[in-house]
Amino acid sequence: MEKPTVTPPPDAREGLERLIGKALLDDDFRAYLLDDPVAAAGEAGLELTDYQVARLKSLNPGAIEVVAAAFAKGVGLNVTGAMRLW
Amino acid sequence: MTEIARLEKVLWTADDPAVRAVSAAFIAGMTRLAPQLLMPAMLALEKFARPNWSMEWYLPRWIGEAFGAPPQTWQSLMLSNLYGLAYVKLRDDLADGETGDLSDAASHALCMAFYTLWNDAYRALFGANPAFWEYYERYLAQWSAATLEGDHDGAGHPAPLSSEGRLQLAHRGAPLKICCTGVAILTNRPKLIADMETAIDHLLAAAVLLDHAGDWVEDLAAGRYNAFVAYASGLPQIVANREQNRQRVHEELYLGATARPYYAAIREEIDAADDIAQAIGCEGLHDFLVWLDAETLEIAERLAADVAGRLSTAMSELFGVEIDALVPADRTFGLKESQDGKTYGNTTTGCA
Numbered sequence A: 001m002e003k004p005t006v007t008p009p010p011d012a013r014e015g016l017e018r019l020i021g022k023a024l025l026d027d028d029f030r031a032y033l034l035d036d037p038v039a040a041a042g043e044a045g046l047e048l049t050d051y052q053v054a055r056l057k058s059l060n061p062g063a064i065e066v067v068a069a070a071f072a073k074g075v076g077l078n079v080t081g082a083m084r085l086w
Numbered sequence B: 001m002t003e004i005a006r007l008e009k010v011l012w013t014a015d016d017p018a019v020r021a022v023s024a025a026f027i028a029g030m031t032r033l034a035p036q037l038l039m040p041a042m043l044a045l046e047k048f049a050r051p052n053w054s055m056e057w058y059l060p061r062w063i064g065e066a067f068g069a070p071p072q073t074w075q076s077l078m079l080s081n082l083y084g085l086a087y088v089k090l091r092d093d094l095a096d097g098e099t100g101d102l103s104d105a106a107s108h109a110l111c112m113a114f115y116t117l118w119n120d121a122y123r124a125l126f127g128a129n130p131a132f133w134e135y136y137e138r139y140l141a142q143w144s145a146a147t148l149e150g151d152h153d154g155a156g157h158p159a160p161l162s163s164e165g166r167l168q169l170a171h172r173g174a175p176l177k178i179c180c181t182g183v184a185i186l187t188n189r190p191k192l193i194a195d196m197e198t199a200i201d202h203l204l205a206a207a208v209l210l211d212h213a214g215d216w217v218e219d220l221a222a223g224r225y226n227a228f229v230a231y232a233s234g235l236p237q238i239v240a241n242r243e244q245n246r247q248r249v250h251e252e253l254y255l256g257a258t259a260r261p262y263y264a265a266i267r268e269e270i271d272a273a274d275d276i277a278q279a280i281g282c283e284g285l286h287d288f289l290v291w292l293d294a295e296t297l298e299i300a301e302r303l304a305a306d307v308a309g310r311l312s313t314a315m316s317e318l319f320g321v322e323i324d325a326l327v328p329a330d331r332t333f334g335l336k337e338s339q340d341g342k343t344y345g346n347t348t349t350g351c352a
Helices: A010-025 A027-035 A037-043 A050-057 A061-073 B003-011 B017-033 B035-048 B051-066 B071-096 B104-126 B130-151 B163-173 B176-186 B190-222 B227-232 B239-254 B260-279 B283-319
Strands: none
Touching: A010 A027, A010 A037, A010 A061, A010 B239, A010 B283, A027 A037, A027 A050, A027 A061, A037 A050, A061 B283, B017 B035, B017 B051, B017 B071, B017 B104, B035 B051, B035 B071, B035 B104, B051 B071, B051 B176, B051 B190, B051 B283, B071 B104, B071 B176, B104 B130, B104 B176, B130 B163, B130 B176, B163 B190, B176 B190, B190 B227, B190 B239, B190 B260, B190 B283, B227 B239, B227 B260, B239 B283, B260 B283
């Protein structure tokens, strides 16, 4: 397993972030990803490297639940806050 | 001073003499009609004094100035319009059970008082002019239809970004067109009414879409139809679908297009309104639309940055490293089209 030495392209970053984002938002997908990262990522259109699979498998399920709960609280994203008339 | 800062100063000047005069006339009218309701009426006025109501306050002025109406005329229309806004807002609050400390009886009485003052003000300006009252009835009918439609689960509602859907959303603000058409009638410019209506419908569609993007969490919780939720999820907005609808909005924000098409539609509406505003020489409306477009862009960019930041933070919390460390420099993800047609990865890194 080699660690990267240069910044990856945006598509790769986005792909991994979306995979993790989906896991944080979707309880079933989260369980699936932890159980079988390769298959779950494949359904999202991604192929994981061995390093990524190993890192995902090493995640503590309790820790990911804590992060998911905090993440879910922040997704309201109220962007205007104005009183609405119409 | 930037252009936007200049516009904000122009649009939101609290000590504008016209705003002061109209506010004073509003209070005087209420004092004459129903002095016992003066305090809740003033509290309602205070709500409307917030900066985000500049469009609703100033439309009659912008159009009046463009059409050469004397200040007394557009100030009278600002006052009529203000009573109408107060009525519309209070009626909606009554329907939603959100009248705060005011009792239902007092709310209904205040609602009736606003309605009476609204109509009296227009009667003083237009008498029995059939053309004006025909438009008045038409706009109220549009408003009733649009708000009744919005009250239910949205199952029969057109897609919010479709032409039909945008117009239906715009009609939620149809009462605002009464004072604008009034300006055209009083300045003897009936041929401009159709263009002006179109411009304001575009403006209102943009304003409603923007408001709904900001209020989707509260609307979903309260069971109110919300266009942003409808954009992200085609499911009826009923209690049984609440969690699924929330999930679909989250997926749009975090896994989808971060609502970019939604904000692009808002900017299309602003552009369309601005084309007409410029064609009819309505400088005040044009300035407002320039500001609104910049505001919309900023909101969309802030949303995208917020989403990216939250994902990045979550990644750091999970893996204890920055995402860069997880993604090798070469041969990262295989490119595959998922079942929903979205591309999640890339076969080539682009890194030499």
